[in-house]
Amino acid sequence: MWSILSLGGRVRTVIAALVVVGLLGGGAFAAGVIGAPSVAGVENTFGPVNETSTVIETDLTVSNPNPIGASLGGLTVEYDVLMNDVELASGTKEGVSVEKGNSTLNFTSTADNGQIPPWWVSHIRNGEQTTVTVDTAVTSGTLGRTIDPPNVTRQVETDLLSQFNSTETREVDANRALVSDPVLYINETSAQWGEVTDERTAMDLTFVMYNPKSYPIGVSELGYNITMNDVAMGEGSTESEYVIPPKSTETIEATVYINNENIDEWWVTHLERNQVTDLRIDFDARLQLSDTTVNIPLDSLTYTETIETDIFGTKPTDGDTSESSTEDGSSDNETETESSSSPTPTETEVPLDGTETQSDETTTGDETTTDDGGLLG
Template identity: 50%
Template sequence: MFRLGRLKLLVVVVLALGTAGGAAFALGAVGAPTVESVDNHFAGVSNETTAVHTNLTVNNPNPVGVQLGGTAVDYTVAMNGVPIASGDKSGLALAKGNSTLAFATQMQNGQIPPWWHTHIENGETTEVTIDADVSSSMLGGRSLSVAQDKTIETDIIGQFNSTETRPVNANQPLVSDPVLYINETRGSWDRANLTESETPMDLAFTVYNPKPYPYTVSKIGYEISMNDVTVGEGETERGYTIGPGQTETIEADTAIQNGNLDRWWVTHLERNQVTDLSIDFYLVLEGGGEQFRIDLDAIDYETTIETDIFGNKAQYPTGENATTASDSANESESATETPTPTETDDGILGGGSTETTTATTETATDDGVLGGSDSTDTATATEAETTTATPTATSTETATDDGGILALAR
């Protein structure tokens, strides 16, 4: 009888606490948790995957001794809608002030070609979006969210446009140089024919023939490399005849094969998000009774692409510079007494970026009644893991992925 009476008393106490918690929230005595900041960085790369570490800071504004049991948080990071990282934790109890939750996710490098397609389709523009939510059953089943957006722009092909006159030498014993002059080069993405598998470019150059006899261009060839990874090559058998003292516009149909871009991505991170892109051209000419191949060194295109997708690569470098990084991916929560939200806006990729933070919004969810069971982690990251990131060009950081692997089909 005594045990039964004690059990009834405990049930009454638990229900009273739950009711008091909801009433306290309604009266403003208990504050709602908020997401203060979300910090992402690359933490190593292999031929198949890229490690993405996320530190999500949640603030509990309540006084000492009031904790938010049953709290859950989740986040998603995407580039132009292509997911690159996600994770969630539940059953958390947050101390007063800021608590930092760490996540480790493995992105499949096969996500890079789909993202590249959207980047070119959008005029070399990418929206990096970060959505984070925090909810607690003790606070009336409410969910609060914060969104951060960064606009990233590049100009990969624009520098190909030039009106500089450049001589073309054949370096052949029976032909005097220069054999041609290139007076102008023009280039643009052929977005009308852009596909998920191929990124075509419209390249053209205006050629002047200084010789007293005509030249016939029988073939135009090209090779596109990004950090010495061949991402496109081909040869066009399109005939052009350039009369003596005449000019002719020669068009070169070139394309990047998107299926090669996951291999390029590895080198891009190994060089701390830096890529040297080059396009090498050659012509097969017939003239003066001779046929010869000319490497168009005068118009070979070279440009450097430097990105800082999350705006913090100086703090978290990858590749050869990774040894200078301070990357603590501790999966257990750490709390501070005073909330210190921070926000950075350095996500420069090429031409620059802008960041927009959407105000926190509140939605009602049904998280159930806070009971007395132990909290459990049902997330894609393990809560007691500590990882130090020291990726190099030949080795990568080992990061535990607890179910959050993004393995979308290519």
């Protein structure tokens, strides 16, 4: 009898112990005794960058709702940093202990710069917009539960081409002996993104040119050179030939290409300059002036644009670039592009559209009643 009663007491004791253990583990979570940890905030900054990699520093704040600090059997924290679904960096930290309330955990991860060209392709295809996403998860070994909070996102926009759209008239001078300048006027320019592949990014450009001469002018080649922070991004020349009739306008279309293989090299300079890029496109042309062919730089068409980003919203605010970033009124959840430069045309008093011959006379200052082929002795 005593042995049976004793055994029954021991069984009750074991059951009670199991209940306590259960309450300390997953059962405690269900009973509300132990609260599940959560992510209260995340902040990323760029660290050192070199030719192949970019360091990303992450401060992740974990909230422990329990009245005391505990390891909870060890927390495992995971995170991924993505730009338009292109994974830039990821990290994992195991066996994390947290105090009660909020605890900030520091992570350092290294991003492969080889991921920058795929991101660039997605950025241009998406209308120069990028969604920066930080995806985090916290797993408790004791609770056997993973907390996956909502992703932290930030929108980044750039505007590389809009300033190329211009209706300001610019002169084209040959700067050659015995040739009267200007030889052409550029009355309008426009640009838009063309086909984007893994290898290259196309820019479709349009020029409306006016010929003030009394003879047709041939444009047999239009060359270009693109740099971003002095990094060579593309060069070449168009293959189409155009003839601009005398005293008339002609629309010339050209496609120029950015070499995507050099995007990761540009990325390094962009971060080294506090996320500021100077885009520059230089043009030159081969013109047929009557019986004379000349190769001339189109200095009045030189295009410059300054692009500024704040990808994580945490870049340093000292210096001149911070002032423009502050003045644009961007919020903590949004980054805007600074378009601080524009084409650098040579101004003329009136635009030429092919119907005003008076402007031709007043601008060139060299009037003759015979066709001299552009040569004034």
